[in-house]
Amino acid sequence: MAAREQLPKHPTSALDELRAALDRAATLAKELEARPEGAGELKSRLADVESDREELSVKLAEYEHQVQRLMNLYVATYQLHATLDPAEVQATIAEIAINLLGAERFVLLFWKTGPGGTRQEECEIAFSQGMEDDQSGAYQGGTYGGGDPAVDATLADGVLRIGPLDGSPALACVPLTVQGAVVGALVILKLFDHKEMLRAEDRDLLDLIAAHAASALFAARVYSVTDRKLKTLESLVALVRRQ
């Protein structure tokens, strides 16, 4: 009795149910077939996203690099022109060399001038750092009289030279120019051990020193001389008035 009740009332309805079941199976089979393709698509999208992420992190690193480069240039320029005290300008040039370029041993040279501003044959060493161990003998007694071909060439033609340089221990010879005239040079002879070499971005700083350091120092020296003369005149006038 129970088995009879389970039989479909109409054979056609049983066939319809079977057809419907087959249709559902076919649909499920299609879905199953489609699934691996979906996973593949997801994998492809994931690969795209990872590639984008890598590209973005490379760009971010580049931007950070550029920001640092610009910040170094801005700070160096700002500080060079922030004072009219020649000693402070010189100290700033040294700070740029030490803190931004990583120079352990360097000299700042200026052509000596005689009466009437005529240029002499040797340079005064305006500032030096770490030169106690220098074996070259070229920088002694507070003067540089020539002998290093790269330094001599830079002092003569005003061209920035970055080592290695033939016949010279210098790593970089930076001309210091005022209105196109070479007035001296910054010579970097050694970097700190933890700074292996001068990098591409250091070139910007060396260019900046070449263009701004001497003019800032020149302006400070002119101001200093003028200020001293002014003060002398003022004290003379005050003296005359008292008499």
Next chain:
Amino acid sequence: MKPKKVLVVDDSKLLHRMFEMMLRGFPLVHAFDGREALDRLAEHKDIELILLDINMPRMNGLEFLNAVKAHPEFARIPVVIITTEGTEDDTERGMQAGAAAYVKKPFRNEELLGVINRLTASPAA
């Protein structure tokens, strides 16, 4: 969250300017040698990080660091040594004196910012 106050101790004006640019989110207190830095610490009780150079006049960085670590009130402040003294001995000396990190000049901004963010983010710092 209130930004943490940072004491910059360096005899280079250039570096002070650099830190002003780099650390715009942090209130900075400036000192140009160790002795001046001790005065600034006494004035600003809310300093939470010290960036310290080693070679300075009057009182050098290591002397200052020893004074800070011996002081009951200041000893908890993390100190980052930022210096051109880059040998392993120098680093070890600095870390043994109680520095939280050691960064060599010239430094990359992201390197220093990473250290600063790590030290200012940790409540234990």
